[in-house]
Amino acid sequence: MSSMRYALLSLLAREPLSGYDIKQHMNNRLGPFWKVGSNQVYPELSKMEGEGLVKLQGVEQHTYRPARKLYEITEAGREALIQWTIEPMELEHSVRDDFLLKAYNSWLVEPGQMAVRIAEMKKQHEERLAAYLDKVKELTPLLETSGSSHDPIASSISVVEFGIQYERLYIEWCDKLMSKL
């Protein structure tokens, strides 16, 4: 019932991966949208294997290295993922960002100290924006020329573009906050 398992399936629907790969993809590539710890990945993969949503494609063994267990999605897994994707949903407590809460308290603190924090936050979001822009540059040439809506790259780009717009809005908001001090 957790959406975490669907995040794993989302990656496996595109290519076979090991638990380690999945962790890396989420923490580095798909960036800070979704993160996982190994504690979640490995047990969840085992569980899903038991339910037939995922199966072992093979095990790579490089002499000295630990065995690398490659998983692939099954037909049942694909269908479960599609089902979940088209399932109706309600939007929940959207943004639970500590910095928003701090901004809510900005009237309590000295403007000078607040300004430092705003500048720091802005910088971090600028870095994230830059990373997302790089990501788009990296993905765009891989797009199918046909421009089909069934191209996974197109879906990836849509999500990253959300991230870009989000970071831009955050940066603008920081500027506005700053000017109000």
Add this chain to the structure above:
Amino acid sequence: MSSMRYALLSLLAREPLSGYDIKQHMNNRLGPFWKVGSNQVYPELSKMEGEGLVKLQGVEQHTYRPARKLYEITEAGREALIQWTIEPMELEHSVRDDFLLKAYNSWLVEPGQMAVRIAEMKKQHEERLAAYLDKVKELTPLLETSGSSHDPIASSISVVEFGIQYERLYIEWCDKLMSKL
């Protein structure tokens, strides 16, 4: 260490409230930015009272109704809140929105079905946007004419304005998704 307690203190820094009030403020007023359950509010208030961050201002008793315990923030609580607010922080896994994950899977599903979900999501965000706009209209006349950065209303407006921009971006993004189908 949880930021939840600072959310409670943030409200109490503005006015004395009961546990019930706090819950209502978070779930209705400050809207879907932050939500709490009673299970968290009441034990946390007790704990904070024990730590001297908050104290009982009095207990209202309306014959038939349950006793209403009004809490106010202490000087120590105020200082703890200010400390937390000006503390440096790093930004974490920002947006963990199920719908983004679903968009990431949109290449797997029929455009027709996806279109329905996008339209639904867009509508929900439009409703939220309308609620935020109302909130700003309600807050703006309460602003101090001086326009001081120490006015809590100004801080409230900043936060709601973030929400407005966020909802606008989300709506635009839904439109873009739709046009790509």
Add this chain to the structure above:
DNA sequence: AGCGTCATGTAAGCGGTTACATGATTAA
């Protein structure tokens, strides 16, 4: 008669974070 509001709280469970454990290799 039944549901919603006010007002306090408790109990159970799960999901996610942080840390730990192993063990060989390669780079600073």
Add this chain to the structure above:
DNA sequence: TTAATCATGTAACCGCTTACATGACGCT
């Protein structure tokens, strides 16, 4: 020599969600 990378996993903890419990009033 210390740290990081690859690769799997386990253990402990904590915060949050959902549900339950009480009890009188007021509205439909």
